[in-house]
Amino acid sequence: KNEVEQSPQNLTAQxxxxxxxNCSYSVGISALHWLQQHPGGGIVSLFMLxxxxxxxxxxxxxxxxxxxxxxxxxxxxxxxxxxxxxxxVRGSQGNLIFGKGTKLSVKP
Amino acid sequence: ETGVxxxxxxxxxxxxxxxxxxxxxxxxHNTVSWYQQALGQGPxxxxxxxxxxxxxxxxxxxxxxxxxxxxxSSELNVNALELDDSALYLCASSLDPHANTEAFFGQGTRxxxx
Numbered sequence: 740k741n742e743v744e745q746s747p748q749n750l751t752a753q754x755x756x757x758x759x760x761n762c763s764y765s766v767g768i769s770a771l772h773w774l775q776q777h778p779g780g781g782i783v784s785l786f787m788l789x790x791x792x793x794x795x796x797x798x799x800x801x802x803x804x805x806x807x808x809x810x811x812x813x814x815x816x817x818x819x820x821x822x823x824x825x826x827x828v829r830g831s832q833g834n835l836i837f838g839k840g841t842k843l844s845v846k847p
Numbered sequence: 848e849t850g851v852x853x854x855x856x857x858x859x860x861x862x863x864x865x866x867x868x869x870x871x872x873x874x875x876h877n878t879v880s881w882y883q884q885a886l887g888q889g890p891x892x893x894x895x896x897x898x899x900x901x902x903x904x905x906x907x908x909x910x911x912x913x914x915x916x917x918x919x920s921s922e923l924n925v926n927a928l929e930l931d932d933s934a935l936y937l938c939a940s941s942l943d944p945h946a947n948t949e950a951f952f953g954q955g956t957r958x959x960x961x
Contacts, residue, residue: 743889769947770947772949772950774952779954780884780935780937780954780955780957781849781952781953781954781955782890782937782939782952782955783849783952784949784950784951784952787947787949789947825889825890827889829947830892832892832895832902832903832904832944833878833880833895833897833902833903833943833944833945834880834892834895834903834905835880835882835890835892835939835950836892837882837889837890837891838889839887839888839889840889
């Protein structure tokens with residue numbers, strides 16, 4: 740079993756829809772990261788959180804430490820949100836342990 | 848723009864050859880981590896350098912090696928390339944390997960081994 744599990748693996752939405760991507764982890768963590776990867780390959784950090792909720796524009800990230808679960812929400816989705824969204828936690832060596840990612844496609 | 852640059856962006860090598868990938872970290876970031884991302888998978892941790900010393904390693908064989916330089920640049924070297932080494936290689940720089948600081952990623956080097 741992977742230490743970081745994401746669902747769904749693939750997600751297709753219509754422009755304007757509310758989107759939720761889920762992440763569960765099995766290890767003790769101090770922080771969880773949500774990242775975005777576009778087809779070119781580069782990864783951009785969206786959020787780093789250790790408790791509660793963070794909001795940036797149309798993106799909202801929440802985490803429940805007791806349940807070892809985090810969600811990334813996108814409100815009023817837009818085709819430019821199409822990307823792979825990856826959840827990651829920090830391992831004991833200081834490295835990031837990644838989920839496999841959720842490929843989001845938003846149709847106009 | 849993350850301030851982290853990788854070169855080259857694409858590379859084709861033949862099985863058995865050696866390759867060197869380069870990463871220029873953000874100024875002041877003394878930690879660099881390297882990851883391998885196979886198609887359709889999440890990145891896998893190769894190793895991490897902190898102040899020019901390796902201070903963490905994932906499940907990769909010794910033919911994967913690295914260097915970090917005082918000018919915030921680093922290298923990933925892979926010897927005796929195998930077909931399965933074909934992947935996107937990402938470097939990430941940060942301030943401290945264990946503190947909860949943000950990691951900044953480069954655009955990656957896509958390596959194809961034929």
